[in-house]
Every structure is written in C-alpha cells, then in structure tokens.
Amino acid sequence: MTASAKLTLLSVLTLAIMLLAPFAGLSDIADAAIREHILYDIRLPRTLFAFVAGAGLALCGMVFQAMFHNPLATPFTLGVASGASFGAALTVFLGLNVSLLGFDATTLGAFIGALVAISFVYGISRLHYSFSIETLLLTGVATSFFFSSLILFTQYLSNINDSFRILRWLMGGLSISGYQSLLQLLPIVAFSAGIMIWLSRELNLLMAGDEIAISRGVAVKRVRYLLFFTTSLCVGAIVALCGPIGFVGMMVPHICRLIIGTDHRWLIPTTLIFGGGFLILCDTLARLVIAPAELPVGIITTLLGGPFFLWLLVRSRRSA
Amino acid sequence: MIEVSGLQVRLQEKTLLTDISFSLTAGHYLVVVGPNGAGKSSLLKAMMGIIDKADGEILFHDQPLSTYSQRELARLVSYVPQSSGRQLPFAVEDFLKMSRYAHHSALSEWQPDDQEAVEDALRITNTSQFRQRQMTTLSGGESQRVMIAAALAQQTPMMLLDEPTSYLDPHHQVEVHRVIARLNEQLGITVIEVSHDINHAGQKGREVLALADGQAVWQGPGEIFLEQGRLQRLYQQDFVFVTHPRSGRTIALADPL
Numbered sequence: 001m002t003a004s005a006k007l008t009l010l011s012v013l014t015l016a017i018m019l020l021a022p023f024a025g026l027s028d029i030a031d032a033a034i035r036e037h038i039l040y041d042i043r044l045p046r047t048l049f050a051f052v053a054g055a056g057l058a059l060c061g062m063v064f065q066a067m068f069h070n071p072l073a074t075p076f077t078l079g080v081a082s083g084a085s086f087g088a089a090l091t092v093f094l095g096l097n098v099s100l101l102g103f104d105a106t107t108l109g110a111f112i113g114a115l116v117a118i119s120f121v122y123g124i125s126r127l128h129y130s131f132s133i134e135t136l137l138l139t140g141v142a143t144s145f146f147f148s149s150l151i152l153f154t155q156y157l158s159n160i161n162d163s164f165r166i167l168r169w170l171m172g173g174l175s176i177s178g179y180q181s182l183l184q185l186l187p188i189v190a191f192s193a194g195i196m197i198w199l200s201r202e203l204n205l206l207m208a209g210d211e212i213a214i215s216r217g218v219a220v221k222r223v224r225y226l227l228f229f230t231t232s233l234c235v236g237a238i239v240a241l242c243g244p245i246g247f248v249g250m251m252v253p254h255i256c257r258l259i260i261g262t263d264h265r266w267l268i269p270t271t272l273i274f275g276g277g278f279l280i281l282c283d284t285l286a287r288l289v290i291a292p293a294e295l296p297v298g299i300i301t302t303l304l305g306g307p308f309f310l311w312l313l314v315r316s317r318r319s320a
Numbered sequence: 321m322i323e324v325s326g327l328q329v330r331l332q333e334k335t336l337l338t339d340i341s342f343s344l345t346a347g348h349y350l351v352v353v354g355p356n357g358a359g360k361s362s363l364l365k366a367m368m369g370i371i372d373k374a375d376g377e378i379l380f381h382d383q384p385l386s387t388y389s390q391r392e393l394a395r396l397v398s399y400v401p402q403s404s405g406r407q408l409p410f411a412v413e414d415f416l417k418m419s420r421y422a423h424h425s426a427l428s429e430w431q432p433d434d435q436e437a438v439e440d441a442l443r444i445t446n447t448s449q450f451r452q453r454q455m456t457t458l459s460g461g462e463s464q465r466v467m468i469a470a471a472l473a474q475q476t477p478m479m480l481l482d483e484p485t486s487y488l489d490p491h492h493q494v495e496v497h498r499v500i501a502r503l504n505e506q507l508g509i510t511v512i513e514v515s516h517d518i519n520h521a522g523q524k525g526r527e528v529l530a531l532a533d534g535q536a537v538w539q540g541p542g543e544i545f546l547e548q549g550r551l552q553r554l555y556q557q558d559f560v561f562v563t564h565p566r567s568g569r570t571i572a573l574a575d576p577l
Binding site: 204 | 365368369370372389390391392393394395397398399401403405408409410414415418419421422424426471474
C-alpha cells in the first residue's frame, strides 16, 4: 500500500471514530431533548477537543523523538509536562488572573513551566560534549520528580478545594471541555502543526543526528529553539486545559513510523490524525468502562503507555 | 581557496586546537594526519560550522566562514562524519535526496537536476545497486560509500572526510580511496581527509598537514612526508622504510623493536 493510500484509510477510520464516539452510551437516555443537548453541547465539543489535544500531544512527542533520536524521549518522559503542570498548578494556587495575547494565566503558567523544564533538561544534557540518551532520560526523570514534589508542595499549602482540583486535574481528563476550551486550544495546535510541517525537511535531517543535519545546511540551533518554543506552547496549552495526559506522545508517533515510515512530510499528517483518533478512542473508553461514572482519560493512556514504554526499552536494549 | 589562520577551539576549559594556520588551493587533496587526540576531527568540525565557538579565521573564497549561512556553507562544503551511517533509519536513496536540503527552500519542489545529482552520486560511488536498501542493512564498506555519495549529492566544490577508511578491511579501504581519488581528479573537488594511514598520505599528488596536541606541526607535499625524524616526532614511534616492489614508492612501517 502506498503512503497516500495508508493516510487516506487512516483518515476515513478516524472520521468514523469521530462520528461514532459522541453516540457511545447515549441510548440509555430516554428524553430526546436531553439527549440532543448532551450530544451537541457536551459530546460533540468533547470529541473535537479530544481530537485536537490528541493530535497536539502526538505531534509534540514526534518532534522530541526526532530531535533526540530516540522513541523514549517525549515531553512527558523528559519532564516538560511536569514543568507545565507545576506552572499551571502554581497559577491555580496563587489565584492569578492575568491574561496576555488572549492566553489565560493557567496556559501562560504551563507554557513557562514547560519552557523552564526543557531548557533545564537540554542544558544539563549539553554540559558534556557528548551526551548519552541515558543521561538525557535520567535528567528528565529527575526533572519530573522535582516538579512533582513542587506540585505536592503547592497542593499541601492549598485549601481542600484547590487541592482536590489540582489532584483531579493532574490525572488528566477531558470532562471539562466545551466549545470554549476547544476554541482556546485549536489555534495553538494548528499553529504548532503548521510550524512542524514547515520544518519537515529539517526534522528529517535532525533524525540523522546534529552533525549530519548541520553539514547538510540546517541551522540546527535555530530550528531546535523554534521547536522547543512550539512544543512548550502546545504542551503547555494542553496541560493547562486537561492536565498531563501521558504517553500519547510516545505511542502514537512510534506506531505511525512503523506504518508510514520516517519521512516527516508523511509522518506529520499521519501522527496528527492518528493522535486525534487515538485520544477520542481512549476518552470514549474512559467514559464507558465504569459508566455512568467516568475515568480520567490520563489513567487509560498511562495504563496503555507504561507497558509500551517497557516494550520499547526492552527492544532497544536487545538491538543495541 | 581555503585559508585558515590562527584557528583556536576550546571546549569547556579544554583546548582542542591552538593557533592552526594553513592554506589549500582549490582542487588539491589534503590529508590531515597526527596521533589520536591531536584535534584532527575538531578541525573538520570547525570548518563545517559544527563547532561554532572557534577563534581565529577560516576563509572560503576569501570570505570568512561566519559570513556564510549554514545553508550557503552546505552548498560549498560537504562532510562525511567519522561514525558510519548504519544506524540511520532511512533508505539509501531517501538519504541522498535529503542531502539536497541546501539547494531547496521550504516550499521548493524536487527538480530534475536534483534527481540528476542523486543519480550521479550513486553512479560515481558505485552504490546504485542498493538505492532501495535500508541504511541499517548495509555493510561497513557499503555504508561508507553511501555516506560519501550523500555528501557528493550536495554538489559542493569541497569535501571534508573524517577517517573514511578506519573501520574497513583492506579491500574496502582501497575501494573507498579510489572513489575519493576519482572525486578529486575527475570532478576537481577539493578534498580534506583525516586519516591514520600515513602511507596513503605520503603519496605524490597529496598534501599533508600534520597535527599534534592541537597544533599544526608540519605541512608539505606528500612525497616528502615519510621521513624518519618527522614521523618519530609526530607519533613517538620508530619506523622502517621499504620500497614497494612494484610501484617503487616508499612505504613506512611502524617498527615494533
């Protein structure tokens, strides 16, 4: 099957998921008016939001995997999401209520937290002339722990309501989403995807390593800073709205590479569509598994992602 | 064409190159030799802009390196790194196509002369037969020829190669060196090659730059490079000299006694 045929098939499948997901579990409701309200005002925006968030998370993971030449390197494993979470939690705790360029305080906090975390992890990894992927991942783990304890600290100081809000939000969930949050997230993810598409040749060469990329003419530093900025913005916005939903950025792009190959001109649209569809599926599962109550979707993705991470780890050990 | 003066590279308190000066005329073949850790690779990396914190001056066509954008530089100089390309997740032809990056902008389409550059590179390096293969499935010698082919696809007047034959068996060493000689003699590409093979360096038609401890200790024509005192000072090792029975060339052999 050609790449375009695969992409078309995937698009059709995702569209089908998108159309069917809002109806899942809807038939239990007898009243037609309520059913309509739930469908149009709750389910539909939630499905669309899940698509946008999933696409954004998957794309950011894809960029990190390409930049660090390793499937285990993602915004979540490198502590960027923890940084964003802390930034967001801090704004909740401080009760900040500023906005800048249309972004609310939580989004800005998460964005800054993400930027701080990635600068820190990258800075550490550059301390030695040649750094190993192990150093990078361990730095990410340490950064995660550090920010997690800062979050716990914030939570400890908060009152019981804020504390519960932070805890619930840390589990990662899409239940809060309406058209409002969809409109907030869509431009950021679209902007990030646009930057990534524009940089797809550079991303291809970055996979070959910095030395080869530079010698082929890529201004690696400038591209890397632009990508750090973009992914921080994207991860920050998603984390601010629905908490850290783990492992989507690790699983989706890796599977997409197996499906469509490593060329980012194909990989980016594939990852975008698959990431969106994947999170809709996970969210639908999260709604149905203990219905009428629902699980935070982050629990589902992490339950899937943990074993996937281990599988990648074992596999890379074996091939090394 | 290439002029390096007072080049100094420090990386975190460690001085890699001190006050390197040399010049090279277009079309020449320079072999950089010297013991391990002498700074040979750092020299190439500084010239390619991979190490971007260097003092001193590197001039290409009378213009300082810093005035070129990375993309412009990549149309002037290509680079074959020391590590092999066998861990790269690409098919051979795709990797060559990616190497045309500097000839494109974000929106430009693949052109017939791009394809021509790729075909020429495959043909000259004799790698056409595995254009569809994944790089991960290539042998060491095949991979090294593909790495040269990819650099060649950049169509630059200069090529820097970092120990392109170090991990190859004698047959593949000869083959890769034959490819490089062809680039230099037939295409007129200026070659700078880092090598541990002093007999490869010490030939007619080569120029030699000897580095030790980050300093340039000797530059001269290849045919007078192989000399007892010079090699002894450079490598802290005695050598014996024999005459090749067929070519009549002088060959230096490390003397273990």
